[in-house]
Amino acid sequence: MPDATIRDVARLAQVSVATVSRALNGLDNVSDLTRTRVSDAVRELGYVPHAGARSLSLSRTNAIGVVLPDLHGEFFSELVRGLDREASRSGYLLLLSNLHRGGEQAALALSAMRGRVDGLLVMAPHLREAELSATLPSGIPAVLINTRDERGGRPALHLDNRAGVRAVVEHFAAGGRKHLVHIAGPRGNIDAEERAEAFVEAAKANGLDHVIAQGDFEEESGEAVVKDLLAKGHRFDAIFAANDNMAIGALQALNEARVDVPGKVAIAGFDDIPLARHLGLTTVSVRISELGERALARLLNALVEEDAGGDELHAPELVIRRTTDPKVAK
Amino acid sequence: MPDATIRDVARLAQVSVATVSRALNGLDNVSDLTRTRVSDAVRELGYVPHAGARSLSLSRTNAIGVVLPDLHGEFFSELVRGLDREASRSGYLLLLSNLHRGGEQAALALSAMRGRVDGLLVMAPHLREAELSATLPSGIPAVLINTRDERGGRPALHLDNRAGVRAVVEHFAAGGRKHLVHIAGPRGNIDAEERAEAFVEAAKANGLDHVIAQGDFEEESGEAVVKDLLAKGHRFDAIFAANDNMAIGALQALNEARVDVPGKVAIAGFDDIPLARHLGLTTVSVRISELGERALARLLNALVEEDAGGDELHAPELVIRRTTDPKVAK
DNA sequence: CTGAAAGCGCTTACAG
DNA sequence: CTGAAAGCGCTTACAG
CATH class of the missing domain: 1.10.260.40 (lambda repressor-like DNA-binding domains)
Incomplete structure (x- = not known):
């Protein structure tokens, strides 16, 4: 029946x-x-x-389309948690579409959303503004997250990498560190690039000696960089890795080499993954679920009134732990 | 326009x-x-x-509704990853609805899916079969995940806690352990209860001395249990915690007390969270994304042919690391 | 190969 | 306060 x-x-x-x-x-x-x-x-x-029929009549679906790239666990779940929290607060459902492969597939994913959602939340780090605009449906409001959007025409939210990096470097300076090393993330990754640039800027602004070593966001690369620096006898008293994974690798290399942390060398990472807390790693907490909430709130707002567009920066927070500060308990 | x-x-x-x-x-x-x-x-x-209009005509939405409780990070992201992988393979989208509060809200969440999805994937650990059946729409196929479904009438997937626990206990036995402690998860949690029961069964089957201590899935409770056992002079040579968090707490307590792990005491957990690998903790990997894939595959199949119903058990895998086996490298 | 028409399950002016 | 009818944007027998 x-x-x-x-x-x-x-x-x-x-x-x-x-x-x-x-x-x-x-x-x-x-x-x-x-x-x-x-x-x-x-x-x-x-x-x-029948919600589908109702939507067709009302030209309103009460659903938001979420288009994300393949994200790693913590980031994905926190982002979706934030989106969902804000969405369910306003009675919206989330229609999820992951971009497993890039390019071509993005267009398809976005088309599939037509007529199913009232707005779109898009995170597409590998697409440039032009490609994205060609792909994004015109009739439906969209908010971009952490996407390369050079023109800045569309409403967008970005993680404020610069502010996070500045906080780390200033914390180093306040602790009397003079010779900084930055372990950078992979080339082409927008967050990695912003962090590296901001590092140089902040080090200069604070009159600190600084050097950049290339990593790839993996733990092993952090370890390798530090081993290499030690082998070469490079002098440094603080390491800022572009993410926690690499910072943890660096920490291991220092521990193995019996270098006192934070006595001789301070270490800080970026992300605040659960392991960071466990290891007492100073880091920048990105509070990604809040970013999700804000993004969705902005989108819902764009549904009722015109969004002027432009970037909104989401400030991360410096979390000081014992890899930079011996006075911090755990 | x-x-x-x-x-x-x-x-x-x-x-x-x-x-x-x-x-x-x-x-x-x-x-x-x-x-x-x-x-x-x-x-x-x-x-x-317009996908909405198309759906109405075809009585087919190409979307699957996913109703989940508030899950912690790793579990949530891995589950959704598995669901999404299988869904996108068949051109389905996922419509997400989180149950922030229980009971009443579940019915609403499920109603909201009517006319938007072709099938439903439901995980509602706090609902019993009767409540769930009253709530579930009749016309639309649904697959249950890790839900209390005593009658077993509906198609369902369950994590095979029993098999995982058995593997741990047999591994202990093979290592010559004789006096086991189980740190149980919170009462009322179905996984915790199954693991505790299976522990007793397996210990008996292997003729091992065994005792159960109450924990709550949090790291601190594992730590407290072990401190308490040590203080009381309780004799044990193996600890099986109902999840990794508690196992890690237990490990810390033993380290602080300078008890040799695994020399004197072996420790194993359940879940295989990232931290477990990092600490060399033997554990049971639940491969939750595979559970998600299987669940979705079964649902898609139920869309085209009648599903006879009944449980499908998803076997977890024992991962042996150095907290139980000194021979294991890292 | 193509079109006019009915239908999917709702909502909402319009008329009474 | 209520109903008949048109419409939301598609698909698909039915006829030609």
Whole structure:
């Protein structure tokens, strides 16, 4: 037996479908008697409104499309958690589409959203503005997250890498560190690049000696960099890795070499993954679920009024632990 | 300017909407000339089909509803990753709905899915079968994940806690351990209860001395349990914690007390969180993304043919590391 | 090969 | 307060 429709309810309640619709939507132009008859029929039939049909009528779906690249665990779950929290607060559902491969597939993923969602949240780090704009549906509001959007025409949210890096470097300076090393993330990654640039800037601004070593965001690369520096006898008293994984690798290399941390060398990372807390690693917490919440809130707002566009920076937070500060308990 | 519809395309291509529909869907009863005219018009207008309208016509949405409780990071992201992988392979999108609060809200969340999805994947650990059945829409196929489903009437997937626990206990036995401690998870949690029961069973089957201590899945509780056992002078040579967090707490307590691990005491956990690998903790890997994939595959199958219902067990895997075996490298 | 028409399950002016 | 009818944007028998 197929699901009951509004017609079945109308027949049972002996009213028109229009009346059922009004009663169900709580309009006030329905008599009490009719309202009761309708809700009785609804209950008897186990009727649940067909959201798809409703959307088509109303040109409103109460769903938000979320298009993400392949993200690693913590980042993905925190982002979706933030999106979902804000969405469910306003009665929206999230329609998820992961970009497993890049390019071509992005266009398809976005097309598939047409007619299913009221707005789009897009994170596409490998696409440039031009490609993205060609792909994004025109009729539907979209907010970009952490995407390369040089023109800045569209509403977008970015992690404020610069602010995070500055906080780390200033923390180093305040601790009397003079010779900094930055272990950079992979080339082509926008966050990695911003962090490296900001590092140089901040080191200069604080009059600190600084050098950049190339890593790739993996733990092993952090370890390798430090071993290499030690082998070469390079002099340094602080390491800032572009993410926690590499910082942890660096920490291991120093521990193995019996270099005192933070006595001789301070170490800081970026991300604040759970392991960072466990190891007492000073880092920059990105609070990614808050970024998600903000992004969704902005999108919902764009649904009701024009969004002027432009970047909104999401400030991360420096979390000081014992790899930079011996006074910190755990 | 609102988005172009199929009528706009028809007008521009000077054909009927029926013909446009046929051309777009690749039916063969369309002349080449017509087909070209249609695709030209589509391109010129930037037309993208309205998936919502299409769904209503076809009674098929190509979306799967996913209803989950509030899950912690790793578990959530891995599960969704598995679901998404399998879904996108078959051209399905995922419609996400998190159950922030229990009970009442579940019914709403499920109703909201009506007419938006072709099938439902539900994980609702706090609901019993009866409540769930009252809530689940009848017309639409649903697969349950790790849910209390005593009757077993519906298609469901469960983590095979029993098999995982058995593997741990047998590994202990093979290593010559005789006096086991199980740190249990919180009461009322189905996984925790299954693991505790299976522990007792397996210990008996292997003729091992065994005792259960109450924990709550948090690291601190594992630590507290071990401190307490040591203080009381309780004799044990192996600890199996119901999850990795508690195992890690237990490990810390032993390290502080200078108890040799694994020399004097072996420790194993459950879950295989990233930190477990890092600390060399023997554990049971739940491979949760595979569970997700399987669940979705089963649901997709239920869309085309009747699912007989009943449980499918997902076998976890024992990962042996140095907290139980000194011979293991890292 | 193509078009006119009915239908998917709702909502909402319009008329009464 | 209520109903008949048109419409949301598609698909698909039916006829030609």
